[in-house]
Amino acid sequence: MATRVLQRFIMPLDKDPDVFALYVDPEPAVLDADKDSIGGDKNAKAVNNAALRQSTSTGAKVAVEDVLGRHSVRIREGQELSFGSYFNGFAAGYWRRWTIVDAVRLDVTLTGPGAHVIVYRSMANGRSQKVDDAVIEGAGETTVSFDLTLVPFQDGGWYWFDVITGEGDAVLSGATWSAEVPEDRVAPRSATVGITTMNRPDFCAALLESLGADADVLGLLDEVLVMEQGTKKVADDAGFPAAEKALQGKLRVIEQANLGGSGGFARAQLETLRAGKSAYVLFLDDDIICEPESILRAVTFGDLARRPTIVGGHMFSIYSRSRLHSFGEIINRYRFWWHSAPTVHPDWDFGARNLRSTRWLHKRIDVDFNPWFMCLIPVEVVERIGLGLPLFIKWDDSEYGVRAQAAGFPTVSMPGAAVWHVPWTDKNDALDWQAYFHQRNRFVAALLHSPFKRGGRMVTESFQHQVMHLMSMQYSVVEMRHQALLDVLDGPGKLHADLPTKLGEIREMRKEWRDADLKADPDAFPAPRRAKPKKRDMDAEIPGAMQQRKAKLIGAVRQFKGVRPLSREFPETALPAMDAKWYRLAGLDAAVVSMPDGTSAAFYQRDPEQFRAAMKKTIEIHKRLLREWPTLAEQYRAGLGEVTSQEAWARTFGIEEAQ
Template structure:
C-alpha cells in the first residue's frame, strides 16, 4: 500500500510574503559569502490553487523550500523508511531536475527528465547517505512556453509502525477568533483530518469560542471530531494537561498534538508531523517550528536546547536566529541542511505519543513557563527523544 509522506502545497492565504516558504523562482548570487537575491519574479498570480501552479516560459522554479523539500536526514535517522518515491505531474515542455544536499548544504543533482504534454515523472530515492543532514527536492524549468505544475507527492510503500492518528489539543484563553480560523483551516484540509481522530479545544476564557462568529458552521463541518471543554484558567500547562488526559481516557489515538491558540497553522504540517510520528522507530516527541505571525517568512528557531549552566532554554545557534527565508532561502542556508537535534520543542505545535504520556505522566503544573521544556527533559531521561 502506498502512503503519502508529504504533499507539495502552496499557501492557504493570498499573501506574497509566504511564497518563499513554498516555491523559489528567484535567481541568487553570493557576495562576501552571503546569499543575495538578484531577482524578484515570484507572483501570486502563478499559484493556481493549493496543489498547482504556472511556471512561466523560460523560468526555473525550485521546490527546495521550507515546506516542499523532503527532510531526508530526519527520515533516515528517526525512522526505518529507506525508500521514498517522488511523483511530479506537469503539462507542457519542461525539464524536471531532482537534487539532494549533504549536511553542509552542498547540492548534487540526482536525476534529470525532459517531459512534454501531460507527464507524470516518477523518481525512486534511497535514504542511505543522509546521516549528518541533507534534503531532497526538485526544480521545474519551463522551455519555450508556460508549464502547468499539477502537483507532486513524496510517498513510500513502507507500513507505519503506529496504526492510529492523533488527537489535537488546543488550549485557549480569550482568543476565539484565532481558534475559529484554526478550526476552519482544519475543516478545509481533508488530508489532515484523515489522521486526526479528535480535536479537544480547552476553553479557559470568558470570550468563548462557541460564541464566536463562524463557530457554528465550522463545528457542524467537523461534527463529532470536535469537542469543546470548559474549565477555569489553569494556564497553558493546565489546558494541555487536560488534552493529554482526555486523549488517554478516550484511547482512540496514538498521539496528542498540542497547538497554541494564537497561531495560523499550515494543515499539511499537522498531517506531516503525525505521519512522521507514526513511522518513528521508537516513541518520539515530534516538534514543529514557529514563524513570526507579523513577519511571515521569519523563523524563530530551528531546534531548541536547555543549558545546564545556567539552567535555561535557548535556540540552538541562536546567533543565527531568527532566520528570514525571503533573505536567504533553504538552498542558500547551509546551517539548515545539518541534522540538528533538540532537547525540547515549544508547545505551539508538538506531537507526543500516548506511550510517553502513560510512562512519564502529564504536564508539569507550571501555568505558562517551562512546562514544554520540562516535559521533554523528563521524557528524555526516560529514554524518549525529541
C-alpha cells in the first residue's frame, strides 16, 4: 500500500470574488427544514421549497487580499472560516460508494498560534457533527493530521474542516485529503483531452491556456485535441500563441467539416484509441471556464473506482458564477426525457445558501449520464461499447451514458469537479434549428434503449407537443419535428450520411416560415394593434390545470375559424420569451415573440389552413410510428455496433480506417 492524494485545498485561479462562495465559507450554517418535519402536505411542501431558496447570507466576505495563492488563504483575527464548500469539502459519500477507498487522512498546514482546526462530517440528511479538532502550538508553520473513516457514508455526506483564529491572524498554506491505496493505483493514469469548437476562438484559446496553467494537470495529459469545425479559427486568435506555449507541445488542432458536437467528440475518442497512450478521453466544451483542479480530481476518482467508471463534472452558470445549474442528470425511461435527479434543486446559488446549510446537497445523487461539457470516459469503456452516435448535437451524451450503464459501466457526477458554462435556460434550442435534432435524436435514443414496447409515452407526448406548437403558431418548429420523425423512420443507415448535410437542409427549410424569420431591430415589426381591445389584459401568471384545459379547447376550436383581418398586418401583442407559452399564444391571431436569448424576435401569424394540413400530417406520422416501433427498434439495436464503430466513423471523417 502507498499514499495517494485524492484532493487538494484550492482557491480560485483568478481571485474572482464572485466565486469565493464555492471555495471558502465565512457564513454560519443555517440548516433548512428536514422533509420528515414537513410531512406530505402539498401546501407545506410548497412553502418549504420557497423557503429553501431564501438567502441565509449575512454579508460576510473574504477579502481579495486575503487570498494569498492557489493553495493559501489568510484568516483574520477573530474570524472563523469554514472550508465546507463545494470545491473544498470532501464528498465522502461518493468516494465510499464508487471507489476502493475506505479511509482518508486530512493534513492541514497552518501558521497562527492558538488557531483551532475543527473537523466535521455530515450525514446524508445534512445534519453535521464534530469529529475531531486540534490547536496550533507555537508561531511556526504546523501540520495537523486527522485519520477519518468512510464507513458511515453509505447514503451520502461530506467531511470538511473549519479554522478559528487564535492570537492574531492565521494562514492556511495547504491541506490535502489522501488515502492508502494499492501500489498499482498510486501513479495517476493519463488522459487525452478532446475539445470540439466552432467559431468561438477566444473562448477556446483561453480554455487551452488554463489547461497548461497547472503543472500537475498538464502532467496528466498526453495530448490536447481541438476539433476545429468553424470558419473563425482558434489558431488565428490573439490568445492562441500563449495557449500553445502553455501546453508545451501537447496541443494538436484537427480541422474537419462541421459534424457537430458528436462528430468532434467521436473524433477525440477515435484519435485516443488509435494513439494507444491514454487511459481516458476527457471531453470539454469550447465555451467554458474550467476549474483545472477538476481534471486532477476526475482522473484520481476514475483511477480508484471499483470498476471502469465515467466521471463527470457539474456545471455552474458562466453569467452568475456561484449558481449551480446542473448537478445530476437522469433519464425518465417512460417518457425518455432527461431531467435533474430527484431531490436536486436546479439553479442553486451557493452565494445565498451555503453547502452546510443545504440538506439536499449531502445526499448522494446517482445519475444515468453526465453532459459532455466535462466528462472523463475510460478508454476501456470506449473499446467495449463503441464511440458516440453520429447525432450532430443533443442526446449523444445521454445515450452514451445509458449505453454504458447497460454494459455495467456507471457514471458519477462528482462534487468538487466543475466548469462554468452558458446555462441551457438562456438558449433557444427548442424553437430554432436545434428542434429537429432534439426530436430526431431523442427518438433514436429511445428506440435503442426504451424498455417499453412502443416507447412508453414517447409517441403520445410527441403528438401533444406538435399540437401545442401548432396552436402557438410555430409552424417551422412543427415542420422540423415532422422531418425529424420521417428521418427516424428511415432507420439507422442514414445517420452517418446525414451528419455533414442535415444542418444545412434544416436551415434552408426554416427560411420558408415566417415564425423563423428573426429580427434583431426592435422597429422591424409594426406596433401591436387590435380592432377591438381585449376586455382583460393577458395574465402573466401560470394558469391552473382547469384553465389550461380550457385554453386547449378554445385554441383547437379557433383553428376552424377565420383570422381577424387586422392581424395580417399588425401583431395583436408583443410577448417576452418568458411569457410566450402555448396557452397565451393559442388565443391570438398574431404576435411578436421574443427569443429566449434576448437577441431577436419573430412575427407569429395564425394560419388555419396550415394548421389543418400540419395536423393531418402529424396524425399520419405518429400513427406510423406506433405501428412500426417494434420493428424499428430492432433495426436500430441491430445496427448500433456498426454505426458506433471505429471503421464507420473513420469513413465519415475521411481518414484511413482504424487498425
